[in-house]
Amino acid sequence: MPLVRMKGITKHFGGIVANKDISVDLIPGEVHALLGENGAGKSTLISILSGMCHPDGGEIHIDGEVARIHSPQDAIARGIGTLYQHFMLWESLTVAENIVLGSEGHAVVLRLQEVVDRINHLSRNYGLNVDPNAYIWQLTVGAQQRVELIRILFHQADIIILDEPTAVLGPQEVGSLGEILKSLAAEGKTILFVTHKLDEVMRFSHQVTVLRDGRNVGTFRTDQVKPEQIAILMVGHQVPSAINTTHPLGPTVLEVSTLSALNARGLPALKQVSFTVRAGEILGVGGVEGNGQEELASIITGLWKSQSGTVTLNGVDITNASPSFIARVMGYIPSDRVGTGLIPRLSLALNTTLRSQARRSGVDRWLLDLKAIRRRAQDLIATYRVHPSDPDLPAHQLSGGNQQRLLIGREVSLDRRLIIAAQPTRGLDIDATYQVHQLFVDLSFKQVAILVVSTDLEELLKICHRILILSRGEIAGTIDPDTTDRTAIGLLLAGQKGDPRAV
């Protein structure tokens, strides 16, 4: 007997149909996966269930009666707890203050000790390890997510919605989140889990509903369906999987030697890190997020200072060189796509000029040659299939995948011999991810050296020649994607020293 029935949910935004006649039933004690590409309508459907937006048509039934959910508070009152993709947390408040906010009861003076005790109880019961007295700004993204989950449990929600919770997690954290979801379901909670990753659906869910173009294209028992079937339903066509990276490598392009650095909180982020990247090589840097990967990419690109060690590019020392110098010698695809990579309110055309001071880009000594800029932007937009293709549109109006294509297109068109890419496919759907991978491989054939920092190990295994695993700021080991087995990789990720079949 389903606890939640969504019947014929329809929602338009302007002329665009986000949800068209979607019906989904959620059964207590089960994890229900909602699978779909970006723009398939997953987020809209769950914002309707969590009270963040109102449907144009359709009904939601909870426990057999029609539920009118007009605001997030209505949803909370109905026992619906939502873990949003963008966390609803207050950085300057403690974990306990964040969790109690909105449900303090009648007492005017806060009784935080009671809250702390309840949090400790919940975190022990569910293995959600978190310090109730820590400030949010001190926590990693994974720990912040655990705070959100504890808050949902604290409010005694029976229906738990999670909007792409794994997008910000490393592989190990994904595994433990999956186990937590299963144990919550075993307790009788009703769980709706949104993702665009097929393997998570297969591992963690009892049922799966696939959305495409705002419609429900099929609901299945997970154990009675093959992943390939779902993949084809989700994308609408088949996606090639194998990528060929066999080609001869050239001389060393980037050499990092005994590099050490502190992070923004003044703690050691990198300790004596050394490696090289050769022309035509794709080197992966993996490991659980927050182990020095971001700092490494930032130091190489001049956005963060190292304490000791050197970075050399084609034999030239570029350690702690200025970002404006480094912009002239390498391409950079930052993990923070909108913010560091693109300027959201600027047009696509002007965004394409940001990194190039050269005349041919239309940026003359004083004046912008807007015609030339637009012409060049149109070429770039066509080559990298950015959609919509209007160069005068502000960048924030593009989807994540299209922003990334524009950003990668800009960096690649600079024609540098080295590209640093951080989390290049985070948040992208299967098709867009495949295109980014193919593009990197094509570049490596042209003898461009590429350093890819990613928490997605599958991605690194697919495209890299070698993978370094960073753990607590040190290189825990090197992986050869063709030979290293999964157990050894798991040990490396957990921070076990060793060099399993090192290359």
Place this chain on the structure above:
Amino acid sequence: MDVAILTSLVAVALSSGTSIILATIGEILTERSGVVNLGLEGMMAIGAVTAFAVVYYTDSLALGLLVSMIAAGLVAAVHGFLCVVAGQNQTLIGIIIVTTGLALAEFLGQRLGPSNSALIGVTTAHFSPVEIPVLSAIPFLGKILFNQDPVVYAMYGVVVLTWFYISKTKYGLHLRAIGENPRAADAMGLRVNRLRFVYTVLGGCLAGLGGAHLSLAFSPGWSNTLVGGRGWIAIALVIFSGWNPVRALFGAILFGGFSILQFHLQILGSAFPPEFLAMLPYLLTIVVLVVVTRWESLSKRVGAPAALGEAYVREK
């Protein structure tokens, strides 16, 4: 220096800083909610002139304080309406309120006196120090803290209460939440803009009370230069205190101390021109605060409310 002289100097410094502390506490409440109110200087002037005029006509000091809070609160309500409800630029509106508020106070000062003449030079009832038995007998501190006028005593209460309110109560937590992440606060059911409006008005009331302390206690009377930049010092103090009421107290006493010191230097006669000495309290306060915050910010995280100065509009 003689202990008795030092004691009386610090006591006067505290009295001199009281108007600043009150305005600073008000601004801390407003800014914690996410609104910047640069109009303190104007609101203090309005508070000072209305309080003085009311006491002149009614002889009631309590009524004077009340009216100063209402008048400055009304000016703050204009700021709240334009910035919170209408979402206008808070810096711009704040500056307009300073200039308009000062001009309005000056105008009232010209007209509210006997038979439509000026209030300048008029004398009325005013607050005098009230020695608190027992407590004032505490060596050194007793004479400084407990031989003051009633508004100073009220100020102690305001500082402690505000600290307790912000850090220990449910409503204080809500206040911090709306200034830090209004979207999340909205999702939790807090009425962000209503609360911001309330805290903007409350901030204005405290600035008005600060102004009233100037015209009714610290320097009884009205003149166009009575407030003399204290509103701006209060805004600086909010930032240097890290939005913390107790720390703001010390900054305000510092300013009060420097302004008394320069006054004494003028009387004693000094080689510096008096105009230059008059600058000292402002300069020295800022210098000390910059040094202290630089030195401290490495160990503590003193941050502005994350959504400070941004109007909140719910997404569709």
